[in-house]
Amino acid sequence: MDGGVKKPGVTSAEVARRAGVSQSAVSRTFTPGASIAPKTRAKVLAAAKELGYRPNAIARSLITNRSRMIAVVMAYLENLFYPGVLEELGRLLAKEDYRLLLFTGFMDRDSDPVFDQLMQYRVDGIVLASTSLSSELSEECAAAGIPVVLFNRTTERDAVSSVTTRNREGGRRVAEFLIAGGHKRFGYISGLESSSTNRDRFGGYQEALAAAGHTDIIVEVGNYDRAEAETAARKMLSREDRPDAIFVANDHMAVAVMDIARHELGLSIPEDLSIVGYDDVGPARWTSYGITSMSQPLKRMVEATVAILMDQIASGEIEAEHRILNGELVVRTSARLPKTGIVELDGRRIYRPGRG
Amino acid sequence: MDGGVKKPGVTSAEVARRAGVSQSAVSRTFTPGASIAPKTRAKVLAAAKELGYRPNAIARSLITNRSRMIAVVMAYLENLFYPGVLEELGRLLAKEDYRLLLFTGFMDRDSDPVFDQLMQYRVDGIVLASTSLSSELSEECAAAGIPVVLFNRTTERDAVSSVTTRNREGGRRVAEFLIAGGHKRFGYISGLESSSTNRDRFGGYQEALAAAGHTDIIVEVGNYDRAEAETAARKMLSREDRPDAIFVANDHMAVAVMDIARHELGLSIPEDLSIVGYDDVGPARWTSYGITSMSQPLKRMVEATVAILMDQIASGEIEAEHRILNGELVVRTSARLPKTGIVELDGRRIYRPGRG
DNA sequence: CATATTTTTGCATACGCATTCATTATGGCA
DNA sequence: TGCCATAATGAATGCGTATGCAAAAATATG
Structure with a gap:
């Protein structure tokens, strides 16, 4: 009825009057490290409590420039x-x-x-x-x-x-893991093409695959988006020469890819198709997915x-x-296992080639 | 080196000086509906742009009390x-x-x-x-x-x-749905016992079950927490008289319950066990889960x-x-279907008893 | 007890802006 | 052109707090 005025709130001046001190004293009471006598401080705190005073952070910011x-x-x-x-x-x-x-x-x-x-x-x-x-x-x-x-x-x-x-190293490790797992045809479902993470992950993947003689990666764009990842998965997996291993640029999309592969195309994971994701996010750990994934700490x-x-x-x-x-490649059930290189590390299974 | 002072930033006074007007004019330029001549305004805007001026929201708040x-x-x-x-x-x-x-x-x-x-x-x-x-x-x-x-x-x-x-109605509808699906033994995995949503959902569920003669609900506490829901599910599902229908107080826990039921206890859903959740959150729609769930709009x-x-x-x-x-009971694959009452509504399957 | 030193206190000011008020410029109309 | 209504402007003030400075009080030292 009165047109919406927020009540102004108690000010340090009111507290000062109530406590019988100056406004400065009130300010100093609430400023850690300021010079204030214990008994004055006590008076101020009492008055502040009575009035329900809280320092105004807005006004403070104006002064302190923070x-x-x-x-x-x-x-x-x-x-x-x-x-x-x-x-x-x-x-x-x-x-x-x-x-x-x-x-x-x-x-x-x-x-x-x-x-x-x-x-x-x-x-x-x-x-x-x-x-x-x-x-x-x-x-x-x-x-x-x-x-x-x-x-x-x-x-x-x-x-x-x-x-x-280390996204590049991560991509590389994923590739090594999949190669060691005996896969032959490799796919990549990308994130946002403009993002550095995507470029690096793909770069490392591509590089390590090339080093092993695999230069023909099947790529589809998922843009870190679930729906787009579904479309990408459908396209990639209905090809005649569909990959038997897909690196998906993050777990958020990997979940979608697994759903499409299993329930729309009837593929078994990891028998027909291995999937590796990135982030090691919550759903990757859920047993329905159990995504083998590069973790980000x-x-x-x-x-x-x-x-x-x-x-x-x-x-x-x-x-x-x-x-x-650094991240680790956390090994779960969404990808075929290499014969060596898997170690146990505080309750998780990790892929560390050369340590194996 | 200089001990951390954030540069103070351009003020309205500086803009005013630059534009050859008063500080008031600058303020009015940035206050919608204030009285300012178009040409003055233009001058101010030009000066503001040159100097990179942005009104200080902190200072404004102090005045306006908002x-x-x-x-x-x-x-x-x-x-x-x-x-x-x-x-x-x-x-x-x-x-x-x-x-x-x-x-x-x-x-x-x-x-x-x-x-x-x-x-x-x-x-x-x-x-x-x-x-x-x-x-x-x-x-x-x-x-x-x-x-x-x-x-x-x-x-x-x-x-x-x-x-x-309408949490109470929601709980009731879940019960009706499960009864119509021919279930016999009912379980409930609760949320935070102190929360009103949990009380209402359980209240409605209990009420409708009782009306159909089912007074013995098996209850475990999940506290809206994934790990606790897992424990609750293990306990509930390893009983001899384990339920053939569980209402889980939200989807976040329902996902965990499904994982435990399927992969730890080897149960088939919905053949051995029906699960209904609440919220209709993202993962409920993922085909691996396909949770039948009361939606919250x-x-x-x-x-x-x-x-x-x-x-x-x-x-x-x-x-x-x-x-x-109002929410709707969105029907998916995690629970056995009743013979009647399922209708199509903008692409989703909804349970509406009495609508045929 | 007097003096030097330290601690505590209040006054005054500034932070950047919105807003009131009085004043001046502008436009409309006869 | 002259007069009035309206629009536009600037000076001044205050929002609630922190802080430099000088005065006052408390404490230490001789």
């Missing part, structure tokens, strides 16, 4: 890998006393309008998890002193920090991401830093 | 239903020009420390998706004029707004949530509002 918010840009969350990342990010950022401003659910892959928003909120750092950033924008961030971390992505010119795994990746952010926020230096972590 | 941020509290994201909610929330909130401050990844189900944070940031609204709120806290929100919406949850005393589906639920928030923000009135939506 919002204590990190923007996380994640275009889609359908692939469970990303919710996992989000959850871990939330955990670690909270531990560092940072809040998480999430940008998701925009279909156009263009992050520029989102970028405007996040700059207006003066975030202290940016994590880009499923989008890249045009080079002008990343330069603008650098100029503004805002650290940016590309998560699970890199750019050619490595001007912006990134956290990735999610927790350590997120740790590295937060470490880079905190470091650059603290130092003010924002030279690009690149953290590249 | 942060244009909505806090979303979501303890865990492992169940794909919630990432879906998050994505849709992000989409709709962006459309309303609101940002999403996410709180996730805290394991203790207690949301109170989180609550402190979110109040400090003076969010304009709160969505609680996997946590409840102590009654004092919800009263504090009401007093502060901050709308709160419980998503997929309710409290007994309905003092705080909520968006849910995610998009409409999120729509309702945002509508309630926008409404209460605009009006300033925050009397609790309850939106209860």
Whole structure:
């Protein structure tokens, strides 16, 4: 009825009056490390509690020029890998006393309008998890002193920090594993062709296959999308010379490929067809799928991401830093096993050729 | 080297000087509906572009007493239903020009420390998706004029707004479906026993079963957790009088139950055992599972949530509002089919008893 | 006890912007 | 052209807090 005014909330001045001290004293009470006498502090805390006072983070940000918010840009969350990342990010950022401003659910892959928003909120750092950033924008961030971390992505010119795994080595290992398993015809269902992860995974795969004399890889595009992966699988598997081994660029698509292979085309996995995925995400571990998959160490990746952010926020230096972590090929039931090279490692079966 | 100072960024005063106008004019240029001459506006926009000016949302919030941020509290994201909610929330909130401050990844189900944070940031609204709120806290929100919406949850005393589906009717329908399918022994794997959804789903199930003379339901607790659901399934299915029909309180657990039943205990689904889930989440549709499941209309639920928030923000009135939506029992392959009652509805098979 | 040193305190100011108010420019109409 | 209504403008102020500075209080030292 009164037209929508949010009640203004208790201010530090009101608390000060109540406690019989100055506004400064109230501020100092809530500023760790500030000079304040214990008894004054106690008075202030009492008054604050009575009035239900909470420091206004907005006003604080205006003074300190720090919002204590990190923007996380994640275009889609359908692939469970990303919710996992989000959850871990939330955990670690909270531990560092940072809040998480999430940008998701925009279909156009263009992050520029989102970028405007996040700059207006003066975030202290940016994590880009499923989008890249045009080079002008990343330069603008650098100029503004805002650290940016590309998560699970890199750019050619490595001007912006990134956290990735050894995708090329991963692709190579997948190839070695499949070759050792005695496969003859190799397929690849690709992710987004513009993404660095996809290029690297395919590059390593292709390279190792070529080294073993296999130069004819059957490729279809899945764009990291479930529906497109289904289409790609149908196409690839209804060929006469269909592959007996497929490397799918991530588990999210691999699940779809397995469903199509088994239930639409009646193929047995791994007897008729071996499938290897990437990420080692939740569903890969579910026994219905049991996907043999290159793992990405999610927790350590997120740790590295937060470490880079905190470091650059603290130092003010924002030279690009690149953290590249190792994964393992986790062996399950979706692909035929090589005779050697499989070892047990804290409860998981891992493929490590040469250790075998 | 210089100890970490984020560059202050361009201010409206600088733009004003550059454009040869007052700071007020700059402000009015970026305030929709403000009184500003087209040519002045053009000058300002030009200067702003040159300098790379973006209005400081923090400073604006301080004046307007609106942060244009909505806090979303979501303890865990492992169940794909919630990432879906998050994505849709992000989409709709962006459309309303609101940002999403996410709180996730805290394991203790207690949301109170989180609550402190979110109040400090003076969010304009709160969505609680996997946590409840102590009654004092919800009263504090009401007093502060901050709308709160419980998503997929309710409290007994309905003092705080909520968006849910007809869980009781859903449970009832599942029971009717399983009875019509000729099942004899009924099991239930429960969600969090303290949650309203779980109570309602079980209540309806129990009620309809009792009406048909089945009063002995075998119950195990899964707490909406995958691992616990696995344990529950093992226990329930290794009994001598194991059920031939299980209602699992959500799909996230139903997937685990199916895996255990099939691959650990060698049961055929639906020949030996029928399974019905809840949510109609992604994996339920994957052909490996094909879970017959009560759907929750995610998009409409999120729509309702945002509508309630926008409404209460605009009006300033925050009397609790309850939106209860309808789901459908989507029939797939995880449960034996009744002879009648299955109809086709925009490409899905739906169970509607009495509709023939 | 006087003096030097340290700790604590309040005053005043600034952060970047929106908004009120008084003033000036603009356009409409006779 | 002159007069009035309206639009546009700038100066000033305040949102809630942190912080530099100087004054005051507390403590240590001789």
